[in-house]
Amino acid sequence: xxxxxxxxxxxxxxxxxxxxxxxxxxxxxxxxxxxDTIRYxxxxxEEPEWLLQWRLKAFAAFQKMQWPSWQxxxxxELDLQKISYYAAPKKKSLKSLDEVDxxxxxxxxxxxxxxxxxxxxxxxxxxxxxxxxxxxxxxxEKLAELGVIFxxxxxxxxxxxxxxxxxxxxxxxxxxxxxxxxxxxxxxxxSFVYIPKGVRCPMELSTYFRINAENTGQFERTLxxxxxxxxxxxxxxxxxxxRDENQLHAAVVELIALNHAEIKYSTVQNWYxxxxxxxxxxxxxxxxxxxxxxNSSKISWTQVETGSAITWKYPSVILxxxxxxxxxxxxxxxxxxxxxxxxxxxxxxGRNTRSRIISKGISAGTSDNTYRGLVQVGPRxxxxxxxxxxxxxxxGDRCGAHTFPYIESKNSTATVEHEATTSKIGEDQxxxxxxxxINTEQAVALIVNGYAKEVLNQLPMEFAVEAQKLLSITxxxxxx
Amino acid sequence: MTSDINKSFYDFISNGMPGPEQQTDVNNAILPARxxxxxxxxxxxxxxxxxxxxxxxxxxxxLKDAFTLAEEEQSTVTAEQLKGASIPKLDSYTAVLVNxxxxxxxxxxxxxxxxxxxxISDAAGNAQLQAWFDKHPxxxxxxxxxxxxxxxxxxLxxxxxxxxxxxKPLHIIHVYTAAAxxxxxxxxxxxxxxxxxxxxxxxxxGLNEAAIAFVNSVTEVVLEENAELWHYNVQSTIKxxxxxxxxxxxxxxxxxxHHFNFTLPAAxxxxxxxxxxxxGSNTETNLHGLFLAxxxxxxxxxxxxxxxxxxxxxxxxxxxxxxxxxKGVFTGKIMVHQDAQKTNAFQQxxxxxMSEKANINSQPQLEIYADDVKCSHGxxxxxxxxxxxxxxxxxxxxxxxxxxxxxxxxxxDITDQVHIPALQEFLSDKIRRYVTGAINN
Numbered sequence: 001x002x003x004x005x006x007x008x009x010x011x012x013x014x015x016x017x018x019x020x021x022x023x024x025x026x027x028x029x030x031x032x033x034x035x036d037t038i039r040y041x042x043x044x045x046e047e048p049e050w051l052l053q054w055r056l057k058a059f060a061a062f063q064k065m066q067w068p069s070w071q072x073x074x075x076x077e078l079d080l081q082k083i084s085y086y087a088a089p090k091k092k093s094l095k096s097l098d099e100v101d102x103x104x105x106x107x108x109x110x111x112x113x114x115x116x117x118x119x120x121x122x123x124x125x126x127x128x129x130x131x132x133x134x135x136x137x138x139x140x141e142k143l144a145e146l147g148v149i150f151x152x153x154x155x156x157x158x159x160x161x162x163x164x165x166x167x168x169x170x171x172x173x174x175x176x177x178x179x180x181x182x183x184x185x186x187x188x189x190x191s192f193v194y195i196p197k198g199v200r201c202p203m204e205l206s207t208y209f210r211i212n213a214e215n216t217g218q219f220e221r222t223l224x225x226x227x228x229x230x231x232x233x234x235x236x237x238x239x240x241x242x243r244d245e246n247q248l249h250a251a252v253v254e255l256i257a258l259n260h261a262e263i264k265y266s267t268v269q270n271w272y273x274x275x276x277x278x279x280x281x282x283x284x285x286x287x288x289x290x291x292x293x294x295n296s297s298k299i300s301w302t303q304v305e306t307g308s309a310i311t312w313k314y315p316s317v318i319l320x321x322x323x324x325x326x327x328x329x330x331x332x333x334x335x336x337x338x339x340x341x342x343x344x345x346x347x348x349x350g351r352n353t354r355s356r357i358i359s360k361g362i363s364a365g366t367s368d369n370t371y372r373g374l375v376q377v378g379p380r381x382x383x384x385x386x387x388x389x390x391x392x393x394x395x396g397d398r399c400g401a402h403t404f405p406y407i408e409s410k411n412s413t414a415t416v417e418h419e420a421t422t423s424k425i426g427e428d429q430x431x432x433x434x435x436x437x438i439n440t441e442q443a444v445a446l447i448v449n450g451y452a453k454e455v456l457n458q459l460p461m462e463f464a465v466e467a468q469k470l471l472s473i474t475x476x477x478x479x480x
Numbered sequence: 481m482t483s484d485i486n487k488s489f490y491d492f493i494s495n496g497m498p499g500p501e502q503q504t505d506v507n508n509a510i511l512p513a514r515x516x517x518x519x520x521x522x523x524x525x526x527x528x529x530x531x532x533x534x535x536x537x538x539x540x541x542x543l544k545d546a547f548t549l550a551e552e553e554q555s556t557v558t559a560e561q562l563k564g565a566s567i568p569k570l571d572s573y574t575a576v577l578v579n580x581x582x583x584x585x586x587x588x589x590x591x592x593x594x595x596x597x598x599x600i601s602d603a604a605g606n607a608q609l610q611a612w613f614d615k616h617p618x619x620x621x622x623x624x625x626x627x628x629x630x631x632x633x634x635x636l637x638x639x640x641x642x643x644x645x646x647x648k649p650l651h652i653i654h655v656y657t658a659a660a661x662x663x664x665x666x667x668x669x670x671x672x673x674x675x676x677x678x679x680x681x682x683x684x685x686g687l688n689e690a691a692i693a694f695v696n697s698v699t700e701v702v703l704e705e706n707a708e709l710w711h712y713n714v715q716s717t718i719k720x721x722x723x724x725x726x727x728x729x730x731x732x733x734x735x736x737x738h739h740f741n742f743t744l745p746a747a748x749x750x751x752x753x754x755x756x757x758x759x760g761s762n763t764e765t766n767l768h769g770l771f772l773a774x775x776x777x778x779x780x781x782x783x784x785x786x787x788x789x790x791x792x793x794x795x796x797x798x799x800x801x802x803x804x805x806x807k808g809v810f811t812g813k814i815m816v817h818q819d820a821q822k823t824n825a826f827q828q829x830x831x832x833x834m835s836e837k838a839n840i841n842s843q844p845q846l847e848i849y850a851d852d853v854k855c856s857h858g859x860x861x862x863x864x865x866x867x868x869x870x871x872x873x874x875x876x877x878x879x880x881x882x883x884x885x886x887x888x889x890x891x892x893d894i895t896d897q898v899h900i901p902a903l904q905e906f907l908s909d910k911i912r913r914y915v916t917g918a919i920n921n
Contacts, residue, residue: 070532394851397821403846408536409861412833418844418859424851 033080035059038185041086045154045189048161058174058184065178071312072370072402073339076283078248085186085219143201149194150205153221156192163194167225171254171291171318179250180287183219187252190221195230195261204460206235220251226261228294233264235463248283249308255290257297259321263290264300266459268467271307276365278337281309288315292324295350300327302458304467305340314372316345319353319381326355329455333471334367334399343373343390343405348381348414359390360452363399370402377414384414392422393451395444489526489543509604513614517629524623536809536841537780542722542749545692547663549633557655557687559586564717565653565685570902572651572681579656580666580697581634594644595678596637600667603637608671608702616700616728618755618784625726625753628698632667635698640676640707649679649710649900656695656721657687668699672707672735679710681903686718698726703735705760711737712903715752716744716910719775726753731792733760740898742907743771743779745914750777755784758820761791769798770894772887772911773806773838774918780809785827787820794824799894800831801887802838803918813845814855821850827857832864832890834883834918864890880919887915 030037038059042052067075143150149160156164174184195201226232249271255263265288274281284307290299301315311334317326328344340363346355355375363369371390392401403420425447433443449456452471459467526543527534557578575597576586582599589597596603603609619625636652656664672678686693703709715723729737743750756765771779785794800808814825831840844857864886872882891911898904 392846392848394848394853397818397851399851400847400849402848403844403857405842405844405859407842407844407859407861408839409831409833409841410839412836412838412863415862416860418842419856420844420846420858421854421856422846422848423854 031082031084033083033085033186037085041186041188044086045157047157050165051157054169054174055185058181059186061175062178062181062185065175065181067178072341072372072404073310073368076310078283080182080248083248086188143203146199146202147196148199148201149192151192153187153190153192153223156223160192160194163225164192164223167223167254167256169254171256171289172252172287177287179285180252183221183250183252183287187219187221190223190251192222193224193232193234195226195232197227198229199227200230201232204233204235204463206237218247218249218251222251222253223256224254224263224265225256226258226263226297228259228261230258231262233266233460235266235268235460237268237270237463237466249286251286253286253288253315255299257290257292257294257299257324259294260296261294262298262300264460265290265302265315266463267301267303267305268459268463268470269303269305269307269311270470272309273307273336273338274309276336278309281338282307284308284311284313286313288313289318290316290326291318292321292326292350292353294324295321296323296325297321298325298327300329300458301344302329302455303331303342304455304459304470305330305332305342306470308340309338311338311340311342314343314345314374316347317355318347318349319355319384320349322350323352324350325353327458328355328357328359329458330359331362331452331455331467331471332360332369333362334364334369336365336367338365338367340368341370341372343371345374346376346386348375348377348384348386351380351382352384353381354385355387357386357388357390358454359388360455361390361392361401362395362448362451363392363401364395366398368400368402370404371420372404372406374406375408375416375418376406377409377411377416379410381411382413384411384416386414386416388416388418390420391451392420393448394422394424489547509610510600510613514630517614517626518631520620521623521626521630524621524626526623533782533811537749537751537778539751542694545661547661547692547694548658549663557583557586557657561687562586562653562655562685565655565683567651567681567683567902567906569905570649570651570681570900572649573646574651574653575636576653576655577636577666579633579658579662579664580654582636590646590650592644592646594641594676595646596639597650598637600635600637600669606637606639608639609637609669612669612671612700612702614667614700616730616755617757618728618786619698619700619726622726622753624696624724625698625728628665628667628696628726632665632698635667635669637668638670638678638680640672640678642673642675644673644676644678646678649681652680652682654682654684655687656684656693656717658691658693659688661692662694664693664695664697666695666697668697669702670699670709671702672704672709674704675706676704677708679712679900681712681714681900683714684717686721689718689720691720693721695721695723695725697724699728701727701729701737703729703731703737705732706734707732708736709738710740710899712740712742712898712900714742714744714903714907715747715750716742717747719746719748721747722749723747724749724751724753727755728753729756731756731758731760731763731765734762735760736764738766739768740894741767741769741771741781743769743773743781744910745772745774745777748777749780751780751782753782753784755786756794757786757788758792758794759788761789763792765792765794766897767794767796767798768894768897770800770891771798771808772801772803772891772914773808774803774914775805777806778809779806781811782809783812785812785814785825787814787816787823787825789817789819790821790823792820792823794826796827797893798829799891800829800840801834801890801915802831802840803834803915805835805837807838808840809842810840810859811843811845812857813847814857816846816848816850816853816855818849821852823850823853823855825853825855829857829859830890831861832887833861834863834887880916883919884912884915888912
């Protein structure tokens with residue numbers, strides 16, 4: 001039997017499985033970032049004037065901003081002038097899956113996302129974003145019957161401008177941070193969801209993002225609005241082909257929950273993490289924020305982060321309405337030279353607001369895994385309640401696990417609790433499983449899966465399976 | 481630099497303070513260290529709210545007033561005036577310091593030849609002083625520690641020889657007094673040689689309510705192999721005082737450091753920078769803190785436990801009780817370096833908010849680069865339980881007495897760890913008085 005060091009080496013050195021490139025024709029914007037690029041994107045997408053003005057306002061804000069310096073890793077050098085800000089597959093406006101480029105379908109197949117099968121078996125409506133433009137949307141009509149709008153951002157701008165105009169940038173303002181500003185200026189497409197009053201969305205909505213085409217940054221923008229008493233569960237999953245050059249992903253996600261509405265947003269992220277020496281890989285600098293605008297509304301973020309060279313995001317919840325509830329469940333796995341600096345921010349503004357944060361970090365190799373979170377209780381947030389738990393698991397003696405919570409309580413009736421632990425897999429646990437006839441590989445897998453269970457359980461069924469698979473692939477070498 | 485720091489304070493530093501060269505009266509041998517510290521201060525600049533370490537404490541507003549350097553005023557201090565800082569029933573040696581300067585006439589120093597207690601200025605040629613003064617790694621990034629080292633007036637130098645110990649604790653009484661607003665900067669150094677043990681209790685008293693005493697103090701502690709130090713710091717003085725305390729300890733193998741910090745009313749600003757560097761294996765570190773703040777007090781506790789080597793244990797428990805409009809800050813960092821395997825490091829911070837307007841900001845941090853460790857931190861904030869209060873009241877205990885009882889119970893985890901009965905009683909009594917006072921307001 002192999003000893004645990006070999007297993008750990010295996011885990012640490014495991015190569016990215018989904019590293020392949022799809023060969024299809026792309027329409028590219030000229031490389032570089034300036035006002036003309038923004039006008040080009042806006043014109044390409046046939047956008048109204050107000051949206052162009054909003055983009056330009058964001059660009060002006062972006063130009064005044066500086067790169068942040070507070071993060072717990074060395075900021076990579078980003079040359080934004082070398083990126084092409086718009087790439088779209090040339091073939092467009094498809095009505096059925098048959099018209100989708102067979103190459104894309106094959107890629108999806110390889111990733112284990114059989115579109116047809118999913119459509120038929122799982123009842124998941126899949127809006128496939130291939131690079132920047134949606135090429136296939138399923139179940140649209142079925143959803144339309146209920147009044148649910150689920151379409152690409154571009155379509156939403158054309159068909160529902162009043163909704164987009166009302167909510168765009170209200171949760172993540174165009175000048176929120178440098179990456180959000182960049183996104184607001186150059187976003188190419190994304191998803192738009194509107195659930196009307198009283199509707200419980202009958203299926204999980206999901207979007208698979210993939211980054212393809214060399215030197216294109218991906219700037220998605222997602223806007224989800226859940227009207228009074230409505231419910232939606234939204235899934236986002238990502239895999240990206242391998243690249244030697246770093247790619248920047250600066251998406252923005254905005255969630256708005258009105259009275260008694262509930263939004264559940266789940267992410268499985270498995271972008272190319274770079275090779276074992278830290279070359280290449282995706283920079284995942286995403287701004288995600290939701291607002292519980294109405295009373296008794298709820299927003300829940302669940303994320304499983306296994307990919308990207310650098311994952312740097314803090315899905316946040318603003319609990320504005322009274323009795324609102326926010327949740328954040330996260331598993332972040334880092335290997336080789338990967339870096340994760342992730343966590344959440346919860347702002348308790350309304351009375352009786354509650355929040356729960358469960359974060360599990362697993363670091364192996366020479367990676368760094370940081371939980372950074374803010375829990376803020378405003379003076380009006382009487383009886384606010386927060387519970388935070390962040391645990392870190394270290395595999396190997398060259399990796400790092402860090403916890404940097406910020407807790408600010410301005411109301412004496414609030415109760416805030418935070419606890420964090422850091423440890424490695426206990427030798428006694430491994431030994432126990434060994435002597436029950438379970439080999440070390442399986443034992444590690446069992447322990448890690450058990451460790452992450454609390455979060456994985458939060459994922460919708462279809463996703464939970466994928467996430468578990470991902471976790472075991474990520475830690476493979478040990479997991480049989 | 482001027483744009484970053486408070487203008488009037490900057491003027492005070494550049495004009496009001498004599499440069500390092502003019503401080504030669506204290507110690508010629510220290511001059512190079514002073515100069516180095518001054519250039520360090522210039523490059524660090526004064527912190528602003530954007531400085532991560534100071535994000536919850538707006539130090540600029542406490543530096544706005546015009547300050548002068550405190551003059552030596554030992555002649556005016558009488559034994560009577562020391563009462564505010566004395567601990568009833570405590571049997572101890574005493575060292576009385578006025579604005580950082582030792583007053584032998586008012587002190588009762590031990591006669592033990594193995595333990596030296598003197599002014600830093602009198603210990604000029606001492607090798608230990610030369611070796612350790614302003615050398616603690618954690619002080620190097622602290623602007624106020626640099627400012628202190630550049631301009632400090634004087635301080636206490638305590639050296640305990642190999643195997644030295646005292647039969648009773650050493651009580652250091654700090655007297656801060658000045659006719660006008662004063663910026664007072666004492667710098668103390670405590671060196672315990674191999675297997676030496678010592679108990680130190682520090683209390684402070686301010687004498688002039690009319691003028692602001694801004695105390696920027698640095699205490700460096702060096703524990704050689706197997707040395708043990710019990711270090712109690714009781715911060716309870718008059719309202720018109722502002723304090724920045726740096727306490728930086730360096731522990732070598734098998735040493736034990738027990739630090740207790742009690743921040744009590746009524747100084748308007750108290751900032752504690754407590755840090756411990758563990759440079760030898762098998763050490764033990766216990767950091768206990770209790771802060772009880774009333775009225776407009778701002779209490780900021782920053783602690784840093786730096787596990788540099790394997791097999792060290794650290795344990796930290798800080799409890800805060802905030803009444804009236806008091807503001808509390810707790811930032812505790814545990815750092816475990818790559819080679820510090822088999823580290824056990826625990827940190828806990830619990831806070832009790834007793835009034836609507838009190839608030840707390842906390843950052844319990846773990847930064848860990850070794851895998852075979854057990855580290856955890858915990859944080860809670862809440863108010864006292866209504867059920868518990870109701871229970872006590874239903875047993876015929878008045879509201880005031882019940883609340884006081886509950887605060888005392890909350891603080892008990894800390895006060896119970898105090899090994900000196902007279903000090904324990906003194907602290908419990910003070911807590912009771914302050915809580916009762918605040919509830920009655």
